[in-house]
Amino acid sequence: MNDHYQLLIIGGGPAGLAAATTASGQGISCALLDEQPAPGGQIYRSIESVPDTRAQTLGTEYLRGKTLAAAFRESDVEYYPETRVWSLNNGREIGITHKSQSKIITADQILVASGAIERPMPFSGWTLPGVMQAGAGQILFKAAGVIPSDGVVLAGSGPLLLLLAWQYLQLGVDIKVILDVTPLSNHLFALPKLPRALLAHHYLTKGLVYQRDLSRAGVKTKIGASNLQAAGDDLLKSVNYRHLGREHTIETDLLLTHFGVIPHIWLTQSAGCKHQWDNSQQCWRPRHDEWGNTSIEGILVAGDGAGINGARSAEHAGRIAGLQALFELGILTESERNKQAKNDQKWMKADRHIRPFLEAYFAIPQSMLATTDNETIICRCEEITAGQIREAVETGHGGSNDVKYITRCGMGACQGRQCANSVAHIVADAGGEAVSESSHYRGRPPVAPLTLKQLASLTKENRQ
Amino acid sequence: MFKQLPNDQLEMVDILLNGEKIQVPLGTNVAAMTLSQGQRYTRTTSLSGSKRAPFCMMGVCYECLMVIDGIANQRSCVTYVKQGMQIETQQGVGSLPEGAHHE
Amino acid sequence: MNTDVLIIGAGLMGSSIALQLAMRGCKCAVIDKASPGRHASGANAGGLRLLNRDPAEIPLSLEAAKMWHEIESLVDSDCDSRFTGQLRVAENKSDMAKLEERASMVRAMGYQHEEIIGKKELYQLVPALAPHCVGGLLCRQDGYGRPYHAVTAFRRKAESLGVTFQSATEAYTIEQEGKDWKVKTSQGTFNSSIVVNCAGAWSGKIAGMLNESVPLTPKALMLMVTERLPHFVDPVMGAASRKLSFKQMQNGTLIIGGALVAKLDFKKEKTDLDWNQLAESAKTVLHFFPQLQEVRIVRAWAGIEAYMPDNLPVISASQKANNFYHAFGFSAHGFQLSPVIGRIMSQLILDGHSELPIEPFHINRF
Numbered sequence: 001m002n003d004h005y006q007l008l009i010i011g012g013g014p015a016g017l018a019a020a021t022t023a024s025g026q027g028i029s030c031a032l033l034d035e036q037p038a039p040g041g042q043i044y045r046s047i048e049s050v051p052d053t054r055a056q057t058l059g060t061e062y063l064r065g066k067t068l069a070a071a072f073r074e075s076d077v078e079y080y081p082e083t084r085v086w087s088l089n090n091g092r093e094i095g096i097t098h099k100s101q102s103k104i105i106t107a108d109q110i111l112v113a114s115g116a117i118e119r120p121m122p123f124s125g126w127t128l129p130g131v132m133q134a135g136a137g138q139i140l141f142k143a144a145g146v147i148p149s150d151g152v153v154l155a156g157s158g159p160l161l162l163l164l165a166w167q168y169l170q171l172g173v174d175i176k177v178i179l180d181v182t183p184l185s186n187h188l189f190a191l192p193k194l195p196r197a198l199l200a201h202h203y204l205t206k207g208l209v210y211q212r213d214l215s216r217a218g219v220k221t222k223i224g225a226s227n228l229q230a231a232g233d234d235l236l237k238s239v240n241y242r243h244l245g246r247e248h249t250i251e252t253d254l255l256l257t258h259f260g261v262i263p264h265i266w267l268t269q270s271a272g273c274k275h276q277w278d279n280s281q282q283c284w285r286p287r288h289d290e291w292g293n294t295s296i297e298g299i300l301v302a303g304d305g306a307g308i309n310g311a312r313s314a315e316h317a318g319r320i321a322g323l324q325a326l327f328e329l330g331i332l333t334e335s336e337r338n339k340q341a342k343n344d345q346k347w348m349k350a351d352r353h354i355r356p357f358l359e360a361y362f363a364i365p366q367s368m369l370a371t372t373d374n375e376t377i378i379c380r381c382e383e384i385t386a387g388q389i390r391e392a393v394e395t396g397h398g399g400s401n402d403v404k405y406i407t408r409c410g411m412g413a414c415q416g417r418q419c420a421n422s423v424a425h426i427v428a429d430a431g432g433e434a435v436s437e438s439s440h441y442r443g444r445p446p447v448a449p450l451t452l453k454q455l456a457s458l459t460k461e462n463r464q
Numbered sequence: 465m466f467k468q469l470p471n472d473q474l475e476m477v478d479i480l481l482n483g484e485k486i487q488v489p490l491g492t493n494v495a496a497m498t499l500s501q502g503q504r505y506t507r508t509t510s511l512s513g514s515k516r517a518p519f520c521m522m523g524v525c526y527e528c529l530m531v532i533d534g535i536a537n538q539r540s541c542v543t544y545v546k547q548g549m550q551i552e553t554q555q556g557v558g559s560l561p562e563g564a565h566h567e
Numbered sequence: 568m569n570t571d572v573l574i575i576g577a578g579l580m581g582s583s584i585a586l587q588l589a590m591r592g593c594k595c596a597v598i599d600k601a602s603p604g605r606h607a608s609g610a611n612a613g614g615l616r617l618l619n620r621d622p623a624e625i626p627l628s629l630e631a632a633k634m635w636h637e638i639e640s641l642v643d644s645d646c647d648s649r650f651t652g653q654l655r656v657a658e659n660k661s662d663m664a665k666l667e668e669r670a671s672m673v674r675a676m677g678y679q680h681e682e683i684i685g686k687k688e689l690y691q692l693v694p695a696l697a698p699h700c701v702g703g704l705l706c707r708q709d710g711y712g713r714p715y716h717a718v719t720a721f722r723r724k725a726e727s728l729g730v731t732f733q734s735a736t737e738a739y740t741i742e743q744e745g746k747d748w749k750v751k752t753s754q755g756t757f758n759s760s761i762v763v764n765c766a767g768a769w770s771g772k773i774a775g776m777l778n779e780s781v782p783l784t785p786k787a788l789m790l791m792v793t794e795r796l797p798h799f800v801d802p803v804m805g806a807a808s809r810k811l812s813f814k815q816m817q818n819g820t821l822i823i824g825g826a827l828v829a830k831l832d833f834k835k836e837k838t839d840l841d842w843n844q845l846a847e848s849a850k851t852v853l854h855f856f857p858q859l860q861e862v863r864i865v866r867a868w869a870g871i872e873a874y875m876p877d878n879l880p881v882i883s884a885s886q887k888a889n890n891f892y893h894a895f896g897f898s899a900h901g902f903q904l905s906p907v908i909g910r911i912m913s914q915l916i917l918d919g920h921s922e923l924p925i926e927p928f929h930i931n932r933f
Binding site for chain 3: 087089090091095102104272395396397398399402405406408411412413415444445446449450451452453455456457458459461
Binding site for chain 1: 524526537
């Protein structure tokens with residue numbers, strides 16, 4: 001690994017892979033760093049090694065990753081898998097650890113393609129073993145061929161829930177019930193956005209096919225379910241919910257939930273890139289222009305880490321950001337860049353037609369974003385409840401960061417990834433700072449695991 | 465809770481899970497392997513002692529921490545099984561290796 | 568808004584001064600351009616250290632130590648303070664000689680709080696320490712607290728006595744009209760008989776508004792904190808000849824510091840961590856505790872603090888104007904002094920003099 005590259009790409013999902021392939025053959029020094037052992041990111045996880053039978057269940061959308069990974073493998077970009085990027089600053093210095101050796105490297109252009117994480121959504125009992133995120137269920141299958149053995153309850157809102165249900169159906173998994181917590185009022189709010197969404201109707205068609213197959217197979221879906229609770233003494237035993245005015249309980253040892261995905265902004269945030277609260281997507285994302293430029297010169301973003309647009313868009317955004325980096329490096333002229341980006345821009349624009357509809361349809365209700373159940377744990381690491389957060393606000397700690405200082409909420413191992421969003425909403429609901437650009441926890445590196453030994457390996461004597 | 469679909473294409477390795485010797489496919493992530501062995505949790509918290517299990521499976525939630533080859537606080541969902549690996553459920557903060565001995 | 572005393576800066580010093588003044592019946596308002604404890608007061612390592620103080624600070628620090636041991640009676644909270652001692656470790660004969668020299672100097676001044684311990688006692692005290700060390704200098708009554716908890720406790724107690732705190736209130740100009748002060752801020756004008764400048768790293772700017780120049784340098788000090796660990800060390804650890812400040816908090820996390828300075832853009836209030844220095848620091852920690860190799864760092868940050876050229880604070884009346892006071896420049900060792908600074912400043916303001924010797928900290932020394 002060099003000490004300096006002209007272009008560094010962080011993340012090996014669709015955006016990162018597409019950017020790398022774009023930068024290939026241009027005579028620049030370019031490297032791609034990724035935490036995983038193989039290309040694909042979360043969406044195309046294990047794409048190169050997945051057995052054929054498993055791949056078929058995952059569908060053509062998933063298989064698309066094969067082409068991307070193959071093109072990347074043929075590129076001349078240096079590839080560093082199992083590499084953790086734990087720091088990035090506005091001087092474009094990157095702290096990394098590869099094979100236990102840490103290093104500070106620099107680059108002229110840095111593309112952060114950090115992808116998304118599932119939106120953490122606290123509810124009563126969500127910390128019990130047996131409650132997992134739907135994406136986790138999918139990763140278990142993609143990466144290890146592991147599926148539920150004694151049935152599963154699926155709950156939440158968003159396209160992934162339906163997709164996972166459909167995939168489980170193909171695998172013969174017993175789906176006890178699907179609890180769709182999307183409020184019925186969302187259907188109404190989303191309606192005006194439907195005509196535009198029809199321009200990208202393949203998404204809608206796909207959803208309808210999944211729904212049809214599930215209902216034909218006799219899978220029950222409870223639309224408008226609410227008051228979701230996971231119950232059990234120390235392990236999940238049952239799920240409680242309300243539907244059509246009645247309380248229900250269903251026994252299960254596995255509940256997979258999904259509440260949409262949000263950009264993984266820890267790296268751009270700790271670098272000091274400007275971020276904004278996106279009200280439509282109900283998340284923070286780095287500010288960026290149409291080429292992926294953030295507020296810091298030479299730092300670009302692409303893919304879901306820049307704002308949620310899905311895997312296909314990520315690929316195009318990655319290419320566009322790659323072209324932009326080549327332009328900044330003097331490899332492409334402005335008109336060459338514009339010309340080469342045209343198709344991708346067109347594609348992205350068309351693909352975006354579906355988003356306003358999806359975002360309105362699957363919007364999480366305020367009552368869930370800022371839970372009023374004071375017993376619910378918000379910070380899983382430090383076991384801080386909603387009540388403790390509200391109490392902190394009432395005693396004069398009016399912002400997320402103040403609440404963090406006084407309660408240790410967000411100070412645990414996950415560094416606030418699981419609670420930043422909820423804390424900001426609860427703080428605002430309790431009369432503190434409104435959810436805004438500044439109400440996210442301040443970025444604090446290292447944003448990936450870094451041990452004292454790995455940090456010490458940066459010193460001159462310890463360098464290999 | 466979970467089962468692993470059979471796959472004869474993969475090489476098997478021997479590992480120790482909480483002291484029990486088992487055979488699992490090489491390269492499976494430790495969290496998936498643990499869940500498919502019927503273990504319902506991977507750690508207890510240091511504060512309340514409550515049980516926790518893998519939650520996100522993508523390295524961001526830190527719920528799947530286990531003691532792997534004697535080292536506590538390892539994210540089992542991004543650690544992959546190797547021949548001879550020793551994996552244990554983590555109790556609370558886990559333990560530190562013994563310090564160097566002095567007279 | 569009209570008040571008797573306007574305090575600029577809602578950090579530990581400002582809150583402590585407000586509390587002591589309120590206890591004596593003064594009407595006080597505290598303003599802060601950000602929020603209480605936003606910078607050095609909230610972001611410091613929380614050391615309660617009498618050990619190795621500058622001789623001029625010892626009388627103040629001794630009094631502060633007494634106050635910390637009874638802090639709950641002052642602010643209704645223990646500020647999460649623990650008195651586990653602070654220790655400087657000697658690794659060889661020359662380290663030991665250095666520590667012995669310091670101990671005898673302190674004894675010669677008539678103080679007993681710093682004591683030399685030999686190898687046997689060192690390892691009884693810190694069995695987890697690497698085996699090569701030979702002794703140390705110990706102050707048993709020292710310890711640590713939680714900085715933001717302390718800021719909060721001081722603030723809340725002061726509020727209960729009628730002090731008002733106003734965040735997001737930046738002082739723009741300070742003018743004297745007759746005997747009274749007019750302070751124009753981002754949230755309107757404050758009229759006050761007395762103004763106290765305890766604006767931390769921004770105190771130089773405030774003093775500048777009176778044309779009172781002070782050689783203050785803002786610096787950003789780095790700290791890192793680890794994940795929770797099993798309990799393995801009691802005293803706060805320093806070393807005779809290495810940059811080290813290291814403590815295990817009650818909750819099991821380890822706080823690692825040692826006067827490591829980050830890059831700072833003071834105007835933008837942006838700090839940039841220097842990983843090479845932090846790496847040296849990690850190496851030093853592993854030198855003393857090799858069993859911590861696999862311990863994960865959860866956060867690193869830098870707090871913006873005011874440094875004076877002699878590393879001593881300014882605690883005095885202004886030289887330029889009446890009814891204006893300064894308490895700033897604590898140069899990264901103010902946390903322990905904070906309760907006593909409140910008392911000193913309240914005496915200075917209300918009685919015209921302090922019971923404790925504060926001449927060495929006069930602003931006229933520059």
